[in-house]
Amino acid sequence: MKQQNFINGKWLTGEGYKRDIINPSTEEILETVYEASSKQVNQAVDAAQAAFDQGIWNSDPLLRAKTLQKIADKLETQSEEFAVIETENTGKPIREARLDIEDTVGCLRYYAQLIKQQKAEEITQWDGSISQVRNVPIGVCALIVPWNFPLLLGMWKIAPALAAGNTIVFKPSEVTPLSMIKMTEIIDESGMPEGVFNLLLGDGKAVGEKLVIHQNVSKISFTGGTETGKAINEQCSRTFKRVSLELGGKSPLLIFDDAELNLAVEWAIFGAFFNQGEVCVASSRILVEEKIYPALLEKLVEMTKNISLGDPLLDDTEMGPLVSENHLKKVESYIQTGLKEGATLVTGGKRIKEKGYYMTPVIVTDVTSEMDIVQEEVFGPFCVIQTFKTEAEAISLANGTKFGLAAGVLSADVVRAERVAARIQAGTIWINSYHTPFVNAPWGGFKQSGLGRELGPQGLASYSEPKHINVTQQVNKLGWYSS
Structure with missing residues (x-):
């Protein structure tokens, strides 16, 4: 199937590089994919921006919670099919892939529930006014993940970004895109408004770099190598684009x-x-x-x-x-x-x-x-x-x-x-254990292992901006000036 990029609610044939996806166990071609062009990168960002501006998704937390739960339920019914795709594409043992799918479902459900717990904070100030502190979505988020846990690491970004009310352009690794293509089919069937989620295939040079510098992308979330993370952070700093980086380790x-x-x-x-x-x-x-x-x-x-x-x-x-x-x-x-x-x-x-x-x-x-x-x-x-x-x-x-x-x-x-x-x-x-991530606890690094945190309430907060609205019920005489 050539229509493997998903932009503004439609499946499109990539106009960029044609790539064979290889089974690392057999060295056979699993599928040939058609990656996105520069034009299609712009189309995806434009679609995400339009969906954000429309306000349906970011203004309705109950819709967001219901949709994430629906996606989780559908994924759970297809868990074995996804595990096989993940194993054939990455080479990981099937029993590990099954755990990945189980954890992916858990991540979706966790953030679906966390949406319902979000409330604005109200502070009564000394002058009688009320300060409302709300966490609001950032805007268009470009999410870029590596090849080792394609679906799970993808959902660590997708679920909180959507839960917070953002719109998304998602780029999987060019080496292991197959499970996210399949996942996008579920998202397409979930009733999510058009343009909220967009999928682009391609490598860092052709697609990733263009997302990083795009003026309408408000946040980059990247998991991968430290040197690439440094370059992304430097680029984002020029425009104060929000950035989260989960980078290398030598644990x-x-x-x-x-x-x-x-x-x-x-x-x-x-x-x-x-x-x-x-x-x-x-x-x-x-x-x-x-x-x-x-x-x-x-x-x-x-x-x-x-x-x-x-x-x-x-x-x-x-x-x-x-x-x-x-x-x-x-x-x-x-x-x-x-x-x-x-x-x-x-x-x-x-x-x-x-x-x-x-x-x-x-x-x-x-x-x-x-x-x-x-x-x-x-x-x-x-x-x-x-x-x-x-x-x-x-x-x-x-x-x-x-x-x-x-x-x-x-x-x-x-x-x-x-x-x-x-x-x-x-x-x-x-x-006295090792490796287990917990969806309700933060994940991220010190030093050159990255910036920010994923998972837990911190993961949701990383896709939000705190907004302070101070309310005085009526305009009163100030009396500051003499005349």
Whole structure:
């Protein structure tokens, strides 16, 4: 089907680049898509602006709540179909994709309910006037997401942006657009006014950059690499365009010597290799107290070698292929970088099939904090192991990168774990678990891991502007001037 862009309530054939979407497990073409042209970018923004100006969507919170709930219900009935699409497009195991769809439904329902809880604040002032403080929508929001969680990360932006009353131009990754095309079919059937939601296919150069600089886009929300985020932030600063950025990570998992060894190993593997390690919060730095390092490393390597790597559509597969040939080569290049820096490759890094972008998960030791493989985000099944002797050293290592997205602490002493967590510079910190996002709690990073927060009430607030209206019931004599 060529009509894969959705503008002003109509499906249109893209007038830009023609791209084959590849199944990373088989290297076969899943679909050919036709991406948007510059003209169509302008059309989508114009449609979103017209829908915002019309005021139907932004003035009716009950319509917004009802529509988001309707979309959630429809998605839930098609959850398995969406999970298969997500697995075939990204390579993630089907059991992970099912969780993604479940969480996507939950996100929609959370913001549908949160709409109903929003009330204007009234403050009685000293002069008897009433100050009304309302959260109002920003306007046209351009939402740009990466390829690793196409539907879920998309909905983390779409649901609160719509809930707040904004209109949207949405750009999925050019590598994994298929689930959002399907999702747009549900949105199209939901009764949402024309122009409120628009879908554009294309890459950052052809579509993303044009959205960032468009004068009628009032906010950019971007999830992706830190360098791209810097460029977006610089561009938006020129016109004070609102911007939210969820960027890179190099997240540490601290394992203290009182942690139960087998459980610690299981959580370390889950933290590092879930979704092939293609996760912004992956615990790609495992920090281990020196006393238990030999025993933990032995078990870690053993369990890593036993990970079931194969066809992601099979229920018992634990790890699938990386998303693309180019990305696989990038991860391989970091192995060579690490070896040149003097690190030791303990296990992994091998391609296992003639077809598909499969790589065995990588564990690297004998690293120092100055190494590129410790400082840079690899975004694949690649983790480095460091040791520490004291709590203070563990905290210093944890904070020793430019990133601050997430962290984890495993310890039987929860008081100590909380003390350590308080000193780690990260937006989300798990104690005795890892990875789970909670839709009612904020998600985002410190330092160069981004600006702003998604999820929770903070996620809704990020798509709103506070407006203060001060009301005096009648005009009174001022008496300020002498005449």
